[in-house]
Amino acid sequence: xxxxxxxxxxxxxxxxxxxxxxxxxxxxxxxxxxxxxxxxxxxxxxxxxxxxxxxxxxxxxxxxxxxxxxxxxxxxxxxxxxxxxxxxxxxxxxxxxxxxxxxxxxxxxxxxxxxxxxxxxxxxxxxxxxxxxxxxxxxxxxxxxxxxxxxxxxxxxxxxxxxxxxxxxxxxxxxxxxxxxxxxxxxxxxxxxxxxxxxxxxxxxxxxxxxxxxxxxxxxxxxxxxxxxxxxxxxxxxxxxxxxxxxxxxxxxxxxxxxxxxxxxxxxxxxxxxxxxxxxxxxxxxxxxxxxxxxxxxxxxxxxxxxxxxxxxxxxxxxxxxxxxxxxxxxxxxxxxxxxxxxxxxxxxxxxxxxxxxxxxxxxxxxxxxxxxxxxxxxxxxxxxxxxxxxxxxxxxxxxxxxxxxxxxxxxxxxx
DNA sequence: CGTCCACAGGAATGACGGGCGG
DNA sequence: CCGCCCGTCATTCCTGTGGACG
Numbered sequence: 174x175x176x177x178x179x180x181x182x183x184x185x186x187x188x189x190x191x192x193x194x195x196x197x198x199x200x201x202x203x204x205x206x207x208x209x210x211x212x213x214x215x216x217x218x219x220x221x222x223x224x225x226x227x228x229x230x231x232x233x234x235x236x237x238x239x240x241x242x243x244x245x246x247x248x249x250x251x252x253x254x255x256x257x258x259x260x261x262x263x264x265x266x267x268x269x270x271x272x273x274x275x276x277x278x279x280x281x282x283x284x285x286x287x288x289x290x291x292x293x294x295x296x297x298x299x300x301x302x303x304x305x306x307x308x309x310x311x312x313x314x315x316x317x318x319x320x321x322x323x324x325x326x327x328x329x330x331x332x333x334x335x336x337x338x339x340x341x342x343x344x345x346x347x348x349x350x351x352x353x354x355x356x357x358x359x360x361x362x363x364x365x366x367x368x369x370x371x372x373x374x375x376x377x378x379x380x381x382x383x384x385x386x387x388x389x390x391x392x393x394x395x396x397x398x399x400x401x402x403x404x405x406x407x408x409x410x411x412x413x414x415x416x417x418x419x420x421x422x423x424x425x426x427x428x429x430x431x432x433x434x435x436x437x438x439x440x441x442x443x444x445x446x447x448x449x450x451x452x453x454x455x456x457x458x459x460x461x462x463x464x465x466x467x468x469x470x471x472x473x474x475x476x477x478x479x480x481x482x483x484x485x486x487x488x489x490x491x492x493x494x495x496x497x498x499x500x501x502x503x504x505x506x507x508x509x510x511x512x513x514x515x516x517x518x519x520x521x522x523x524x525x526x527x528x529x530x531x532x533x534x535x536x537x538x539x540x541x542x543x544x545x546x547x548x549x550x551x552x553x554x555x556x557x558x559x560x561x562x563x564x565x566x567x568x569x570x571x572x573x574x575x576x577x578x579x580x581x582x583x584x585x586x587x588x589x
Numbered sequence: 590c591g592t593c594c595a596c597a598g599g600a601a602t603g604a605c606g607g608g609c610g611g
Numbered sequence: 612c613c614g615c616c617c618g619t620c621a622t623t624c625c626t627g628t629g630g631a632c633g
Contacts, residue, residue, distance in 0.1 A: 281618075304609090304616095475620095498596065521621060523597070539597065543631030546595030592633085603622080609615080 192408060193443045193450065199403040200436035202242075202429040205250055210398060211391045212244045215382050219252045222380050223355075226267045226319045227259055231346070231353035234377050238363050239384025242427030245359050246325055248384075253321070269321035274330040283330065284309055291316055306341055310348065317351040328362040331369065339369070343376040386426025392418035395428055396435055404439065409450045413438060416455045434458050467555060470532050471563045477517055479564075480508050481525050483573055485535055485553050486560045491581045495550040498523060503580040508573055526551060 198204055209216065215237075225232045237245045253269050260267040270290035274283055284305040291312045313320055322342070324330075331339070345354050358377055369377070387395065396414050417438065421431035437458035442450040471482065484504035488496040502519045509516040517525075526549065530537040536554050541547045553560075564570050 517620095518622060519596085520598085520623080524621095527598090539629095541629035541631090542595085543629070544592090544594065544633090545631075546593085547627095547629060548594095548596045590633105592631105593628105594631100595628105597627080598625100599627100600625080601623085603620105605619090605621105607617085609617095611613090 192405060192448055193439050194403060194408075195405050196403055197436060197439065199399050200432050200439075202432055205247060205254070206399065208398075209244060209247055209251055210395055211387060212248050212384075215244070215248050215384060216252060218380075218382050219248060220255075223252060223256055223321065226256070226321070226355070227263055227265050229265060229319065231319060232321070232355045233379035234343070234356045235358070235380045235382065236365075236378040237357065237359045237382050237384065238365070239361070240363075240386055240425045240427065241361050242421075242425075242429035242431075243384040243386055244428060245384050249323055249325075249357060249359065253323070266318045267321070268316075268318050269323060271323040271325065273325040275326040281305060283324070287322055288312060291318075291320070310345060313345075313352045313354065314349050315351070319353050319355070321355045321357060323357045323359065325359040326361060327358045328360040328365050331365065339377060340373050343373055387422065387428055388426060389415075389418045389422035392421055392426065392428060392431045396431055399432065400435065403436075404450070408442075408448065409439075410452070412452050413450045413455050416452050420455070420459060433462055437462055464559065467534065467559060468563055470534060471560075476514070476569075477521075478525050478529065479567075479570060480505055480512075480514075480573075481522060482529060482534060482560070483564065483570065484508060485529075485551055486557060486574075487576070487578055487581060489553045490557060495552050497548045497550055498526065499548065500580075501526070501551060504578050507578050507580055508576070511573060511576060512569070523549070 199206070219235065219237075222235050223232045237249065239245050250271065253271075256267065257269070259265075268291065270287055272283055272286045288305060288309045291309070327339075339356075339358075342354070342356060356377060363383075393414055396418055400409055400414065414435070417431050417434040420434060421427050424430055434455055435458075438450050438455040441457050441461065442454045445454075447454065471479065474482070481501065484501045485496055487504055488500060493500065498519070502522055505522060506516045526535065526537050529535045530551075534554055536552045537549045539547065540550050561574055564574050
């Protein structure tokens, strides 16, 4: 028997001996279920909007709004995959390309993804955005197709870069001779139109579909639907499902979060050798997910952002629970000195703090202290134990956890 | 009621590494 | 290989500002 076969047996055994899961893949949010409950209306509307492409007519641009986990991406993929098979059947020259703007990162890479989809190769970097755009345009025109570009999480790109990309895209049909482009824009931010040039907005938003958050009972039925396939018979308590639904509904009706909770709760139960997933497993899953999120976020920070976070930690430990920018900068500079690294400017630190804020690691808000200036008050949003855990296995920064900053006593004293 | 603190945060500019086309 | 352009990170310089204090 080869090694592979030995392992095969072990792994299979471990899978079949699970009393909890039948198929946990079903609970991942990139899994596309056969039906999407409570989204029939949106599916029908999006279907009506894209249907003309089967008759070789360009379809309207659409904008989909809704918070995360309300099914925008799922509905889009669902409708388009159906459309794709129909297009094959009728031999319609339809192609589509799904791009997640946040994942690809920049305007440049958004275009290069679109290029790759129509078979135009572009380098990782080096070209001007305009150049990539031209290649895309030419490639598109010469392939003689109806092209649907799905731009998911487009709000991220617009907030970072402005609407230049979209402006170009909306005007592209004027110069295309043999192909047509339609855009499906997906946004998590309902205020997106405030960031857009009104002209861009009106062309882009020929149609609009809004995705309301799911309520707790809708979430529960979604979970139950998937749980039938994902879990073994009787391995899931009703109370656990309800709790997952309730927690996710309280957040903002986020189905993704509900599914994550359920999956991790199942994993927790499995690890503990439990026969049934209970409410306690869900609660443990909740803190486990949060812990992982934070852990990943901190691990990927740059050195200086980590130092900023450490400075806030030190202030918090010394009893300064709402630190101001200046105090943080002092500690931060000291830590830099300890490491023999040149500190960044306070201006830079200010934007780093804002980044930590938008990641939810700290809470920063601008306040005026009248005579004593105008600044940001920064509060740590994490438990100090968590910070210690994350940094303690960092070879370089580990020793700074116990570091006793000289400027600390001053900050702490000047309070109270 | 004006002053003035301690910054916020925009704009311009620069250093750097990566990749192009010629 | 060169000159050029890009995106990213950071600095420098700047104008703006809410409200306690005098």
